[in-house]
Amino acid sequence: MSEIFRPSIAEIDLSAVQANFLVLRGFVDPAAFFCPMIKANAYGHGDREVANALRIAGARHLGVALIEEGIKLRKNGDREDLLVFGVFSDEVSAQAMIDHELTTVLSDWSQLDALEKVALKSTLKKAKPKVHLKFNTGMNRLGFAIEEAPRLRERFANHSSLELEGVCTHLLRGDDAGVAQGDSQSQFVQFAKVMSAFRGLKVHAHALNSGGTVGVWKRALSQEGLRKEEVGPLGARPGISIYGVQAAADPALAVDLKPVMSLKSRIVLTKKVAKGDVVSYGATWRADRPSLIGVIPFGYADGWARALSNKGSVLCRGQRVPIAGIVCMDYFMVDLTDVADLKAPVQNGEEVVLIGEQKGQRILAEDVAQMTGTIAYEVLTRVSDRVPRRFIGASYEGAAR
Ligand SMILES: Cc1ncc(COP(=O)(O)O)c(C=O)c1O
Structure with missing residues (x-):
């Protein structure tokens, strides 16, 4: 790429x-x-x-x-x-x-x-x-x-x-x-x-x-x-x-290991929905209060399991925000209502972390695996080719491919 x-x-x-x-x-x-x-x-x-x-x-x-x-x-x-x-x-x-x-x-x-x-x-x-x-x-x-x-x-x-x-x-x-x-x-x-x-x-x-x-x-x-x-x-x-x-x-056998892969994205759109409105295919999520919804361009074709629909969460401003509705092929939505800062509401372009760390909070591949009834091996290997890899670290100054 x-x-x-x-x-x-x-x-x-x-x-x-x-x-x-x-x-x-x-x-x-x-x-x-x-x-x-x-x-x-x-x-x-x-x-x-x-x-x-x-x-x-x-x-x-x-x-x-x-x-x-x-x-x-x-x-x-x-x-x-x-x-x-x-x-x-x-x-x-x-x-x-x-x-x-x-x-x-x-x-x-x-x-x-x-x-x-x-x-x-x-x-x-x-x-x-x-x-x-x-x-x-x-x-x-x-x-x-x-x-x-x-x-x-x-x-x-x-x-x-x-x-x-x-x-x-x-x-x-x-x-x-x-x-x-x-x-x-x-x-x-x-x-x-x-x-x-x-x-x-x-x-x-x-x-x-x-x-x-x-x-x-x-x-x-x-x-x-x-x-x-x-x-x-x-x-x-x-x-x-x-x-x-x-x-x-x-x-007791845990070892000092460092997670290698972080999955990061950005909110590309936010929208306010009224109480009773639904989000995503099949209307499986319905707002029980006026809510702020964020759209994240990462779907099951990228390796973000559909099984995370209405189950998983991601980090936004260091807070866990729940997935709202069904995970689509290219997108999923999150409920940002509880991150609402009236002076500075969540904006388009803000970073979200699906796996990794943000402001001291952390989601591991193991956590995602547990939420979807699988193992971290599957979570990591199913991150698809269309997700660019960006390499960081002392030994390799490569650009994303
Ligand atoms: C033959 C063989 N050796 C070693 C490994 C590494 O196993 P693990 O990822 O559990 O360390 C695998 C992975 O499945 C394997 O097939």
Whole structure:
């Protein structure tokens, strides 16, 4: 988006990204693998800019879901390690991985076969293509079965055309910090079996998402049946907490994180309505007193959920003002009556904060998620492309795109 006329923006604080990276990095062994996740356009924040900021902060590995996401970062000049966690099975995809020097996270034999075949016939620019093996320890989404670990070890020990750099798994209850039902503990026990199958090979092991990084691993360590030396320094792949969202359900595990995204807009029109007048589609909001209504140009096509209709609130002059009526595609309305300052009523052009801080008041992505029965991941990733991102922070002086 080169020319920007609308007043609605997502402000992305890249210094906060860097600060969160350093906080989370501090939770794992300095020798452990550490791979911030920047898939889905860095959880909606802008992957190129977030990647640049993380590289400056010291991130050696970054993770994406799609080959396309990896290629986009390569085209942006990122030359360091990029892991692609998504599944593919055809040789065209394998070729793209190799051409762009993307590290593949393999989940089954057909992927491994396709990649080896393509690697064998490719003129490689550098060393062998790097791969990580993912194991299914209980999530039942992606990954090899634990029992396949010895066979896989043999395959790599016997002169594969690929370099095995790591083995990993994914926690299904990382956000519960291991307190619920012991799922994470049982996943660690399974993963320890994988690690012992690969003992003696120089491979990284990684398993921890954000919740796992800040809590679950520590707690699991104290559980019977799992000792640190069985798995070595366990690596992490934090996503959501890089963006400032607390991941562990237990408030005792809250960490010093800084929210990265603020959603800001401006009131484009105000209007007085009489008692009994309605606002927006379907007449679901009716004034019970003479009221002042503000129109905000941010709708569900921008990622402001329709489920916030008559429920959510935003900040205006540091006060929470309730959403009045149904959220439309391009707009929603707020009831400004209680912000009425007779000498200086709210004017067109005044700033409103949908997510973020204003005059000491704060609305978090987590608050919006709670109001709409979802999670902060969804609130952040659904901020659509038509909302310009404005990057602030020490490391990147980029303009909005
Ligand atoms: C394989 C993998 N690792 C790590 C993460 C990061 O998880 P979180 O955002 O909960 O930290 C994800 C996200 O879904 C993932 O799919």
